[in-house]
Amino acid sequence: MKTIEVKVNGLTIGGTAPIVVQTMCNTHTQEIEKSVLQCIEMADAGAEMVRLTTQGLKEVEALKEIKRKLIEKGYNIPLVADVHFSSDVAIAVASVADKVRINPGNFAKEHSVAKSQFAKFIEVCKANNTAVRIGLNHGSLGERIVNLYGDTPLGMKEAAIEWLKMCAENDFHNVVISLKASNTIVMVTAYRLLKEEMERLDMRFPIHLGVTEAGNGDMGRIKSAVGIGALLADGIGDTIRVSLTENPVNEIPAAQTIAGYMAKEMAVGKYWSDIKAINEQLEAGVKIPEYKFFECDWNSFIIKASCLFGPLLLDKKIDDFNVSCTIIQRDEIKSGTNESATTSVEISKEAIEEFKENLMQAARRKFTQPEYIACPGCGRTLYNLEETFNKVKEKTKHLKGLRIAVMGCIVNGPGEMADADYGYVGEGAGKVAIYRGKEPVYRSVPQEEAIDILLQLIENDANKNRQ
Numbered sequence: 333m334k335t336i337e338v339k340v341n342g343l344t345i346g347g348t349a350p351i352v353v354q355t356m357c358n359t360h361t362q363e364i365e366k367s368v369l370q371c372i373e374m375a376d377a378g379a380e381m382v383r384l385t386t387q388g389l390k391e392v393e394a395l396k397e398i399k400r401k402l403i404e405k406g407y408n409i410p411l412v413a414d415v416h417f418s419s420d421v422a423i424a425v426a427s428v429a430d431k432v433r434i435n436p437g438n439f440a441k442e443h444s445v446a447k448s449q450f451a452k453f454i455e456v457c458k459a460n461n462t463a464v465r466i467g468l469n470h471g472s473l474g475e476r477i478v479n480l481y482g483d484t485p486l487g488m489k490e491a492a493i494e495w496l497k498m499c500a501e502n503d504f505h506n507v508v509i510s511l512k513a514s515n516t517i518v519m520v521t522a523y524r525l526l527k528e529e530m531e532r533l534d535m536r537f538p539i540h541l542g543v544t545e546a547g548n549g550d551m552g553r554i555k556s557a558v559g560i561g562a563l564l565a566d567g568i569g570d571t572i573r574v575s576l577t578e579n580p581v582n583e584i585p586a587a588q589t590i591a592g593y594m595a596k597e598m599a600v601g602k603y604w605s606d607i608k609a610i611n612e613q614l615e616a617g618v619k620i621p622e623y624k625f626f627e628c629d630w631n632s633f634i635i636k637a638s639c640l641f642g643p644l645l646l647d648k649k650i651d652d653f654n655v656s657c658t659i660i661q662r663d664e665i666k667s668g669t670n671e672s673a674t675t676s677v678e679i680s681k682e683a684i685e686e687f688k689e690n691l692m693q694a695a696r697r698k699f700t701q702p703e704y705i706a707c708p709g710c711g712r713t714l715y716n717l718e719e720t721f722n723k724v725k726e727k728t729k730h731l732k733g734l735r736i737a738v739m740g741c742i743v744n745g746p747g748e749m750a751d752a753d754y755g756y757v758g759e760g761a762g763k764v765a766i767y768r769g770k771e772p773v774y775r776s777v778p779q780e781e782a783i784d785i786l787l788q789l790i791e792n793d794a795n796k797n798r799q
């Protein structure tokens with residue numbers, strides 16, 4: 333989809349610019365030195381834009397200082413303020429950050445108030461040349477939209493169009509839009525609806541893609557590659573973020589692999605000829621053909637294979653696939669020569685089977701394990717999210733079919749875990765809330781006891797259901 337260019341401190345998103353890879357700090361924004369160091373680490377790893385949590389006016393001041401220090405150290409990387417709920421903070425930071433991410437539907441309960449605050453906000457953005465991302469996640473739509481359309485892809489699209497129209501009416505075009513979800517079908521459907529409607533209305537705002545709360549490890553990467561890959565294959569997407577419940581620096585190579593694979597393969601037409609060949613063989617009734625990858629590491633393989641097969645599975649164009657991979661690693665230069673030796677290792681059948689199971693589940697075709705929804709964490713997270721998430725996964729891995737969320741904060745966590753059956757939500761100061769669906773069953777549980785209490789709740793519910 334042809335989009336207009338949005339400028340963020342010299343960086344171009346949209347138009348004919350290559351896909352922009354971005355990420356987000358998980359430091360507390362008020363910890364200025366730590367945040368500066370993390371921004372530098374991310375920029376050195378290839379991030380082109382970095383987002384920081386901006387909860388209040390203290391964080392606005394901290395962001396100003398972070399920017400100053402980064403420039404002093406030679407890093408003029410565009411900084412994005414992530415604002416939730418407070419329109420006053422959004423307005424204040426609009427003259428500080430290069431870009432502000434907001435969900436205007438959450439500016440106020442009253443739609444008319446949210447609209448007038450949004451109008452004030454875009455005036456400040458216009459005056460300061462600040463870009464905006466309207467980020468509408470599944471699970472965090474405003475009450476009015478949910479009442480009208482439900483928490484659905486249609487509701488996400490309608491909300492987006494409503495705010496984009498307001499930008500256009502106010503002659504403000506420095507806007508990027510995103511409609512993220514943890515469920516890859518919800519996410520892909522929402523963006524496709526948005527693209528259709530934007531084309532119909534001749535709106536050309538650039539699109540930010542991401543699978544939110546994707547979790548970590550293989551599944552986090554696979555889910556992201558399925559959702560983002562499916563949309564890039566449709567020609568949708570100008571900037572991407574892979575959200576992982578890990579060190580955020582790990583997000584960058586994953587995003588670069590998706591963006592690089594899709595851009596390169598699609599540019600030479602290989603992506604489509606690969607897909608065509610797979611489909612032709614399937615239609616001809618040939619036993620599922622083996623597709624062979626040669627990659628330099630496991631993560632490249634699972635990401636590229638998910639980009640290739642994920643969209644076909646998601647769109648039900650194939651029901652199964654057959655893949656193998658040889659990992660080729662270049663060793664050190666042989667002494668006395670210019671040649672470097674290479675080592676080839678064939679990935680085991682067991683590892684391929686495990687990857688296939690993960691991909692089938694990420695594309696929502698076959699559920700063989702619990703579904704985990706975990707946010708990447710940010711400056712609002714006050715506990716060790718990654719460690720806790722791994723413990724929860726370990727203790728619940730037998731609970732096939734259950735949707736279990738582990739969220740960093742009580743401000744956005746309960747909304748953004750969307751349709752999870754159970755949730756572990758950080759409340760701050762060593763306390764956790766345990767949710768059943770949208771209902772907080774236990775509040776202020778000491779962190780040390782929280783996983784056991786979550787497990788107990790799940791077990792008690794299962795026993796009641798059995799009776």
Ligand code: SF4
Binds near residue numbers: 709710713
């Ligand atoms: S849910 Fe997670 S990523 Fe979102 S604001 Fe809270 S801590 Fe940050």
